[in-house]
Amino acid sequence: MLSNDIKEIKGIGTKYEKILKEKGINKVEDLIRFTPKSYNIYKISNVLDIDFEMNVTINGMVISSVGLISRMKAAVFSIESCNQKIKVVGFGMDYLRFKLKKGLEYTFFGLYRPNERTLYLKNVFFEDFKEYIEPIYPINISNKILQKLIFDVFKANKPVLNDILPKSIRDKYNLMEYNEYIYKSHFPKCEDDIARTSYRRRYEAYLLYNIRLESLRYYYDTYRKEPKIFDYNKVLELIRGLSFKLTDDQMNAVNVILSEMRGEHPLNRLIQGDVGSGKTIVAFIALYANYLSGYVGAMMVPSEVLSYQHYAKALRLFESFGIRVELLNSSIKASKRKEILRDLNDGKIDIIIGTQSLFSLDVNYNKLGLVVIDEQHRFGVMQRQALINKGIHTDSLFLTATPIPRTLGISRFADLDITTIETKPQNRHDVLTKVCRCTDLEFICKAIYKNVSKGHQVFVVVPLIEESVDDGIYTIERALDELKPHLDSVRFETLHGSMKNKDEVMERFKNHEFDVLISTTVIEVGIDIRNATLMIIYNADRFGLSTLHQLRGRVGRNDLISGCILASNKDNERLSIMESTYDCFKLSELDLKMRGAGDLLGVSQSGFIKDNIISDIDTFNMAKADAHELYLAYLNGDKSDIVRGVIENENEINKLN
Numbered sequence: 001m002l003s004n005d006i007k008e009i010k011g012i013g014t015k016y017e018k019i020l021k022e023k024g025i026n027k028v029e030d031l032i033r034f035t036p037k038s039y040n041i042y043k044i045s046n047v048l049d050i051d052f053e054m055n056v057t058i059n060g061m062v063i064s065s066v067g068l069i070s071r072m073k074a075a076v077f078s079i080e081s082c083n084q085k086i087k088v089v090g091f092g093m094d095y096l097r098f099k100l101k102k103g104l105e106y107t108f109f110g111l112y113r114p115n116e117r118t119l120y121l122k123n124v125f126f127e128d129f130k131e132y133i134e135p136i137y138p139i140n141i142s143n144k145i146l147q148k149l150i151f152d153v154f155k156a157n158k159p160v161l162n163d164i165l166p167k168s169i170r171d172k173y174n175l176m177e178y179n180e181y182i183y184k185s186h187f188p189k190c191e192d193d194i195a196r197t198s199y200r201r202r203y204e205a206y207l208l209y210n211i212r213l214e215s216l217r218y219y220y221d222t223y224r225k226e227p228k229i230f231d232y233n234k235v236l237e238l239i240r241g242l243s244f245k246l247t248d249d250q251m252n253a254v255n256v257i258l259s260e261m262r263g264e265h266p267l268n269r270l271i272q273g274d275v276g277s278g279k280t281i282v283a284f285i286a287l288y289a290n291y292l293s294g295y296v297g298a299m300m301v302p303s304e305v306l307s308y309q310h311y312a313k314a315l316r317l318f319e320s321f322g323i324r325v326e327l328l329n330s331s332i333k334a335s336k337r338k339e340i341l342r343d344l345n346d347g348k349i350d351i352i353i354g355t356q357s358l359f360s361l362d363v364n365y366n367k368l369g370l371v372v373i374d375e376q377h378r379f380g381v382m383q384r385q386a387l388i389n390k391g392i393h394t395d396s397l398f399l400t401a402t403p404i405p406r407t408l409g410i411s412r413f414a415d416l417d418i419t420t421i422e423t424k425p426q427n428r429h430d431v432l433t434k435v436c437r438c439t440d441l442e443f444i445c446k447a448i449y450k451n452v453s454k455g456h457q458v459f460v461v462v463p464l465i466e467e468s469v470d471d472g473i474y475t476i477e478r479a480l481d482e483l484k485p486h487l488d489s490v491r492f493e494t495l496h497g498s499m500k501n502k503d504e505v506m507e508r509f510k511n512h513e514f515d516v517l518i519s520t521t522v523i524e525v526g527i528d529i530r531n532a533t534l535m536i537i538y539n540a541d542r543f544g545l546s547t548l549h550q551l552r553g554r555v556g557r558n559d560l561i562s563g564c565i566l567a568s569n570k571d572n573e574r575l576s577i578m579e580s581t582y583d584c585f586k587l588s589e590l591d592l593k594m595r596g597a598g599d600l601l602g603v604s605q606s607g608f609i610k611d612n613i614i615s616d617i618d619t620f621n622m623a624k625a626d627a628h629e630l631y632l633a634y635l636n637g638d639k640s641d642i643v644r645g646v647i648e649n650e651n652e653i654n655k656l657n
């Protein structure tokens with residue numbers, strides 16, 4: 001029954017079947033395992049008791065007429081609740097004008113911000129209100145319908161699933177048994193049910209994650225490679241020949257990396273440093289030392305656009321040393337690709353730069369000695385491991401501008417050791433950041449004009465390539481149509497992922513053959529155009545903190561004052577954070593607070609409930625200790641399901657290769 005196709009469930013027609021299957025929900029079992037992402041708790045609160053921002057249900061009497069902000073289809077009015085006057089804003093709820101009557105009482109549900117005394121309305125109950133809990137499923141089917149479909153499955157035949165958590169662990173923390181957990185996740189009766197299901201989910205995710213770390217660590221700690229042997233003076237020569245002096249942090253990173261390359265255990269180091277802190281050159285120096293030791297080096301980046309840029313930089317740096325550098329991505333012509341694969345196989349290429357193409361099954365390396373993974377947070381463990389597994393004496397170096405928050409207190413992340421580049425090269429300024437409405441055309445045009453007339457360049461980023469149903473969202477074309485008529489003398493070009501000649505466009509931008517590049521987020525990471533001083537992001541509310549920070553990092557890469565405009569028609573906490581925070585370490589802490597640790601650590605599955613983060617760290621550390629014990633027991637012959645499951649999964653990953 002559990003293995004039946006979901007289309008056999010009564011009530012699932014072709015429409016729902018398609019939506020569910022797109023989410024990977026194919027079987028009945030998948031459906032019941034698809035737990036809610038969060039819950040709306042409809043329980044009357046007293047506004048006086050609320051001292052931080054949260055979702056609340058309150059009773060209140062409408063004490064004003066219902067006004068309208070027509071641009072946003074928003075209804076605005078005042079209510080009185082517990083003798084407090086509260087402002088209510090309902091975006092997209094202009095119909096309330098006809099439904100709410102001044103002087104009458106209703107029950108309102110929404111996000112309450114006590115410091116603004118404002119309720120951002122999500123729902124109004126017009127009739128008698130009864131307390132209840134609504135599960136929120138991360139899927140495009142109404143919560144009610146999905147809950148009903150799942151309920152019917154339970155009613156027809158109580159499913160029984162295997163619990164991977166050992167009973168001893170369940171007892172230790174008083175965790176719910178798995179089947180109870182699943183049922184109560186879908187049908188919580190009270191807040192305690194939610195607290196307990198969320199606790200079990202969190203603990204389990206952390207435990208699995210930490211078991212994986214244990215196994216990776218064990219692997220690396222016991223693995224031996226051939227030490228790399230090279231002349232340090234030659235490396236210093238390369239460093240001295242650079243057009244700038246390395247910062248102390250860069251030099252320190254270089255030295256740590258080189259000494260580990262010389263060692264018997266593989267280098268497994270994450271270099272974390274803010275956007276523009278100069279991580280690329282550190283990686284290039286490591287690639288040079290690897291070349292001197294007689295090994296091939298590979299550098300993998302998450303986008304084609306970035307692969308062209310790094311390739312061009314590497315060529316410039318390494319050409320005079322007679323080092324052969326090549327590029328591999330999915331736009332490389334078949335004949336050229338064939339030649340590259342042959343030469344890689346024969347060890348005739350010294351350094352290869354590319355995208356995911358680097359770990360394709362048919363790519364074989366002769367003496368792969370160092371793998372560099374730029375913007376590592378953009379790759380999954382599987383992709384990283386697949387590339388690293390292509391060599392036997394492979395060192396690996398990871399770069400990221402999305403650091404691990406310090407409050408998590410992990411000095412080793414996954415299997416990685418961490419080095420931090422704290423300081424940026426001298427004379428860099430914070431990128432002055434301002435939020436405005438997408439419709440503030442004058443403000444946006446003036447800013448573009450000001451920068452372009454100084455001889456500088458501008459990025460404009462939009463979320464979409466093509467028109468969608470939501471007409472509030474910008475496409476490349478729409479931005480161009482709006483801006484161009486007001487900026488006669490300015491030269492515009494556009495760029496998006498499916499274009500064939502992305503490298504040409506970027507090259508021409510770099511050579512300042514035009515002033516403004518309107519693009520999708522293909523330029524999100526790594527792109528280094530030093531003359532660009534303004535970044536404009538349309539519908540900025542649609543992007544997460546780390547994307548916004550990355551995009552903003554495309555400017556301010558020189559000693560010029562740079563700016564960033566976040567255009568949005570929605571008020572959004574992330575945007576105000578961006579206005580006041582410039583440091584990637586602070587941003588990563590805030591991101592952690594807003595998203596929860598599960599998400600950041602890449603362990604969250606369908607759902608993760610945002611609780612107080614402190615309790616998350618405690619749980620994380622408990623799970624970490626348990627994972628360690630379980631793993632030790634496993635090494636000593638205890639073949640528990642849970643450790644075996646994780647390791648078998650890992651073998652699957654290795655088999656990919």
Ligand code: ADP
Binds near residue numbers: 244245247273425557
């Ligand atoms: P990121 O750390 O974001 O990858 P990059 O490596 O792209 O940053 O470096 C940003 C810019 O700073 C590049 O143009 C690079 O040449 C330059 N740069 C790197 N290190 C230094 C330095 N020590 N002094 C001056 N400029 C530097």
Ligand code: MG
Binds near residue numbers: 280525526
């Ligand atoms: Mg970079």
